[in-house]
Amino acid sequence: MPVNAYPGATDLLRFLPETLLILAGTLIMVLDPLVKRRSSPLFGHLTLLTLIAGIAVAIAGASNPGPAFGGMLMVDGFATFFRVLVMGVGILIVLPSYPFLARQDGETGAFHALLLFSISGQCLMASASDLIIIFIGLEISSISSYVLAGFFRDDKRSNEAALKYFLLGSFATAFFLYGVALIYGATGTINLDAVRRSIGPLRADPPVMIVAAAALMFVGLGFKVSASPFQMWAPDVYQGAPTPVSAFLSAGPKAAGFAIFLRIFLTAFGPIGAHWEPLVWGASLLSMTVGNFAALTQTNFKRMLAYSSIAHAGYVLVALAARSQVGAAAAMFYLVAYACMNIGAFAVVSHLSGRGEKYTDIEDFKGLAQKQPLTAAMLTIFLLSLIGVPLTGGFFGKFYIFRAALESHLVWLTVLGLLNSAVAAYYYLRILVMMYMHEPGPAAEAVEPLSPAMGAALILPALGTLVLGIFPGWVLDFAGKSSELMR
């Protein structure tokens, strides 16, 4: 590994998006005591601007790909794709958080600073090519998410969510770390490229230590992306956390988690793919089944979305099980589509929930279409996309994933996955029935008018979902090219 005592301009440029986010987060912390009001929109504006600038810098940086900091970072198409994705998620989270924080009288300064830090950790995960950076990025993202989940410290549910997320997240981290230790022991390096070179020749009969390392890292990452059988924290956390935070947790950390999942398992562990494929196969099947069947019986909308998020993690794992470029591209496309539709759905809950998050049950959606037809229409788009109806992003996401699985001869997994999607249609449709075929309940009566920020928070992801469904090629081409560059 080359040793640069001082990082050069190229190194710093390739690290610019993260730097921008970190500096903005620190700036907010400095400005926070200067602003008298607890809940001021100023920090939201600042966060939005930073994220837009970050996306611009990340895209501009893609024209000059390559490693930075002596191989610690690898800024390639794959990194750029996920950087843009997680920063985009950030934008979609900031929008609904304006009215939400104003309603709950939350401290906007700390909230947005932690959000920015968390996103910077996820960007770091996306562009890391050394296990130490992956680990630190993971921890930056996770620790700030723990705090965000428990952001309302006087709310019992928020505490509980933070506690469960924290305990199981740290537990998962320990497993991940043990895997890293075994890789270091077996190969003497923690750089992903070097690991790949080192275990490449051992393709046929890898040492037990490397297989064990892959298994341990699978457990650790499985927790982070809430794949079954490591999903038990997700329902409680998504239900208890403040709604915009739940939306963030289901999209941002998850996307970044899948980014390192793909990066580690397809590059470093690529040569021994035959050994870990059954693990992924089993986990994806279990996730889809557990997620979808558990979601059927839920009465709380946030909890239902949590189970559906477990199921969607299962779909993405199908793409990973395919172990191909096409599969990786499909997974990336799916994550974009999923981010749009899921954040949109959570944003609607956030809009409807009222002060103190009183109304989050499925019953509370009764008659929403009569009171606010626009909101109801947007939620319809998201739910149809979550089902996977044509002309929405969800359809093409599932389509590409199952096509990639078929190309890799995973016929049974495809069949079982499709059956699962059919089951899932039931519980999404139930909500549509609630909205359109019932008289307004107390929640729908009390719903406040759409503010501009909330309107944008609903329309942007809806547009994204539709664009992905009508012109899927735009994103898919980008994902395909990015996954080719991943070597």
Add this chain to the structure above:
Amino acid sequence: MDVILFLIFATIAVVAAVNVVVQSHPISSAISLIGVMGSLAVLYLLLGAEFIAAAQVIVYAGAVMVLFLFVIMLLNAGTETRQSKSETAHLLGVPALLVFALLLAYFIRSQPDSGVHFGGFTGGSAQAVGRALFTTYLLPFEVTSVLILIAIVGAIVLARKEI
């Protein structure tokens, strides 16, 4: 000599670790955990990691565990009451422990050619660690500062009193 040292401190570590798990009072568990950390520090010295051994005592035993002790005392947490065990424990425990039994078996079976003796590796001095930290590992080092900032902000956001 090295073998005797290893056996002594490994035994302490295992006994203390078992104690962490079986003691019913959190304070006893915390003290046992400090014992594990202390004996691990000695083993680190044996493996030539003198800086890490010092950091282990200062950071882990001296700061992190004091924080634990502090919270336990502050909350005056009593002995744990045994209740029905949750089903997730059994669900996860059996396969996890199975994996570790397998790993253990593998480690016992494998015989690395090099044995450990004190002074066999001297690259773990403060100077060597510092040099690596500020050249090869500069980026992780700098980024870690964000982590610490988050810890500070997070602890304040969560634990501060309303004024």
Add this chain to the structure above:
Amino acid sequence: MSQVPLSWFLVLSALLFALGVAGFLFRRNIITVFMSIELMLNAVNLSFIAFAYQHKDVSGHLFVFFVMVVAAAEAAVGLAIILTVFKNRATLNIDDISSMKD
């Protein structure tokens, strides 16, 4: 025999890790559960140092250094979370903290 086989260190590390996992799964006091996680991290650190000895390479020590920093940060945030939970519920038993199951 004046030299300790390296595998003994790895066995010790795996044992400690397994004990940590057992503590995490079977203990009910939140603080003890958190301490079990710390035990797991310590076990991993021992592995790193042992492998660093095997490879005669300092980067294993660096990883341990970062793990320590992360553990300290995690401890600060984790204990703050535990404090808020205790403040709202006056219990540290993990079984009593499940208000959201249907």
Add this chain to the structure above:
Amino acid sequence: MDPSTWFYAISLIKILVVFGVLMTTLAYLQWVERKVIAHIQVRPGPYFVGPHGLLQPLADVIKLITKEDLLPPYVNKPLYLAAPFIAVSMALLSISVIPFGPEIDVFGYHTYMQLTDLNIGVLFVLAASSVGVYGVALAGWSSNNKYALLGALRSSAQMISYELPLSLTIAAPLLISNTLSLRKLVETQGGNPAHAGTLWNWNLFHGWQWIGFLVFLISAFAETNRIPFDLAEAENELVAGFHTEYSSMKFASFFMAEYANMITVSAMAVLLFLGGWVAPWPAEYGSGLVPVAVFALAGLIAVYHGLHPARRRDRFSLPAAGLVFLFIAAAFLAPFTQSWLLPLFWFCAKTGAILFAFIWVRGTLPRFRYDQLMGFAWKYLFPVAIVNLLATGLGVALFG
């Protein structure tokens, strides 16, 4: 005898000597403190047990050993018994790496005036002091007494908080001297011939290091739970703080730990900032004559006072002490003893000066309020320490 046997023999002798001297010093530091405070408050202090109360420490020791050792009911027994042991052993452990003088010849065998020199000596001292917190914390908790618990919580929070500025200010002289070994630290401040021994080589006079020195001293007061930071044992609020429930030797252990910690931090201040055992100016300008002059003057004064007709009580003790002082002064002139007595003198003189400051402050300042104490650490001391470290780093990078 082969070298390793020599090594063990010499080490054993050194350990015995250091231990004996340290224990005596601990006992007599208490006497010095009582005397100094008494004179600050214009009263005589201990006077009756032996001449000028010189045997008072001995009496105290006998009292503490023979007193009934109470074990209160409802305490957590193992921890209650372990806590004073932890406190005192961690306090004594640090002494083992502190160098008192340079390399010397003993019957043709070269040895250091230090029990052991570690590459990471400074870290060792920090580690021992951070583990020492447990003595206080566990003592308070295991006593099962609310005052003890409050005292323990206060003092452990205080010790953790002040450890940060302390470590940060320690780092600045380390940057300048570029080593973690306490022996090399002194050598770069003039301990070896390559750096001529003058005041200006001390880290204290390196740019603005006196700021760091001040921060170090303030944090050291708090680390050792001394006035004005002795919140842990604020009598009027907390009875006696964390050691309320302790009696007899266990109480004495905490006492010894406090004084041993004082000695350690004073010695650390001397090693880090004040050039260790190095004389303030080179021997060719007469620094070697200073101890002779000091002891001779002290001896003469003692003899004069002893012969004064008004002092009938001290007719024999003062002239005897005066003669001992004169003898010591003569010893400093003998070439055989001079080589190791001189460094020892300077080391003890500097450490003694800082110990005197500890006592002086106790006689002068009132106690802080608890929130003031924590606020002071975090709002003033900590930023100053950080800025000091950054500025020192910059200075070292620019000027080497």
